[in-house]
Every structure is written in structure tokens, then in C-alpha cells.
Amino acid sequence: MFVTKTLKALMLGGIAAAALSSAAFAQDMTLKLGHPANEDNIWNKASEKFAEEVEALTEGRIAVEVFPNETLGKEMDVINGMQLGTADMTITGESLQNWAPMAALLAIPYGYTSLEDMDAVAGGELGDQIEQQIIEKVGIRPIAYFARGPRNLTSNRPIKSVEDLKGLKMRVPNVPLFLNVWQALGASPTPMAFSEVFTSLQNGTIDAQENPLALIKSANFNEVQDYVNQTQHVRSWIYLTISEMAWGQMSEEDQQAVMEAASRTQKWEREQFLVEEAQLQTQLEELGMQFVEVDNAAFAAAAKEAVLSSVAEEIRPQVEQLFAD
Secondary structure, eight states: OHHHHHHHHHHHHHHHHHHHHHHHHHHOEEEEEEOSSOTTSHHHHHHHHHHHHHHHHTTTSEEEEEEOTTTTOOHHHHHHHHHHTSOOEEEEOGGGGGTOGGGGGGGOTTSOSSHHHHHHHHTSHHHHHHHHHHHHHHSEEEEEEEEEEEEEEEESSOOOSGGGGTTOEEEEOSOHHHHHHHHHTTOEEEEOOGGGHHHHHHTTSOSEEEEOHHHHHHTTGGGTOOEEEEEEEEEEEEEEEEEHHHHHTSOHHHHHHHHHHHHHHHHHHHHHHHHHHHHHHHHHHHTTOEEEOOOHHHHHHHHHHHHHHHSOGGGHHHHHHHHHO
């Protein structure tokens, strides 16, 4: 009898210890967040801010380890890792259209006329639909979004109207939508790797290129371009995402804490973004670049048909609505 009671006690003790161990494991989680930007980029600063907020709000139950500079792999590699469980979080955007066609709506040329207009979509009903499709088709969950600097056209002559684009030799990324739009506007666009752009501008192979202000400055395009034409032709946002696999391992309380951390990070990042955008224009002007106002309404009208004919058929109604608004 004594032996039986002892065995029973040992067995019960073992079960209790295993339960405690399981509970501790469920509470102690480290999320790997990999992204492509460098340490000084606002995305990395926002990632670190998010990590701080998560640790505080979960009282240390969840840690976020940030891996900048593609140290967890390139964008698609990290997304694949999130689907397999080898990575947990990343910052990603319209690349998700490879799985979720609605993700293309994140970066539609002339789809958003202002930051406020973009916010109304990203934070509204259509934004909810985009996020839901990403969850269902990709297996990752958007939990916050960051605005990206609008893309502007740089050149060695001022571009104020659509007519000024005629015959302009310019580099575009290898994205059919971008290529079609600039052709429709009258320019002569050439797909080219970003690494080749500076030299090509320097030797006159091309006369212009288009990118956000942050990239224009970091690439030193001020050394080979005189004007920033404020076309602002692509306004877009990008998501901070977590894998559904990691999300499902969290308690409801911790899920709420992570969402609150994401909300605080989104607000913080926007404040920093607006400050940086203003500073970038001043810095580029000090480096000798002139900013040119552009007839954006005329550009958008001229680009509309090219945009509509280039997007996937299933998102065409939404794109038509963006232009109508």
C-alpha cells in the first residue's frame, strides 16, 4: 500500500511539474523579426520600438529579436520561413500579391492623392479586406502599417506637365505596371537594376529615375540629378506582420498585448516618418537639388487607363473606385 501511494504521489508530482513546465513554455516566447532595411532606417527603429513595447506589455513573457539587413534572408525567404515556422515576423507589402492579389492595392500609381487619402483606405474597410486575404492566403497577419515616402521623379530638366515627359529616358524597376504607366505618360522607360542607376545617370544612358526621397538621398543622386519633380506618383504603405503559427501559440491576453504594442509602434513610426520626410527635402535642397511642383491631376488622368489595364482583373473594381474617389 505504501509503495502504491508513493508511486501515485510521484506520478502526480511528475504530471504537475510537466504542466508547470508546459505553462512556462507557453508564456516564454521569442519572436524573430527579420527585415531588409539597415540599422539607421526608420523600419528598424520601429521594429526596436515594437520589441520594447511587447516586452513591457507582456511583462517579459514575449521577447522580440530584430534582424535587420536581410540577416534572416531576403523578403521572400523570410515570408517562406514564417509559413514554415523558422521565422516569426517581417515587414512586407505589395510583394504579397504573389499569394494575395489584393496586396497589389498597397502601391497603385496615382491610387492615393495624399497621405490622408491613403490612410482612409489602409485603415478602413478596404484595408480590412486586404489584411483578411493576406491572413487567409499567405498565413501571416498584418498587425500595423507604416507609410512609405511617395516616389518622385528626378531629372536634369524640370518636369511640370505630362508634355515635358516626352522622350525622357528614365529607369524604372522591373515592374510591368510601372513600365506601362510611364510609357502611357510619354516617357521612354527602361527596366534596370537599382545598382546600375547611378552610373547610368552619370554616363547619360538614362536621364531620369524615380524613387522616394530617402533613397534619392542615400544613393547620392543629387550628384547626378538637378531636379526632384514632385510627381508623388506612388504612395504606398507596408505592413508589420506576424506568422499565424506564432500568433496561434499566444494566449488571448498576449495577443491583445501584441496588438497594443503594434498600435503604439504605428503611431510612433508615423510621427518619426513625417519629421524625416521634411528633413529629407531640406537636406536635398542644401545639396543643390531643386524641387518642382507638378500638375498631379493631369498626370493621374493620363495614367489611369494604363493602370487599369495593367492590374489583375480581380482587383480592377477596387482600382476603379480609387480613381473615382
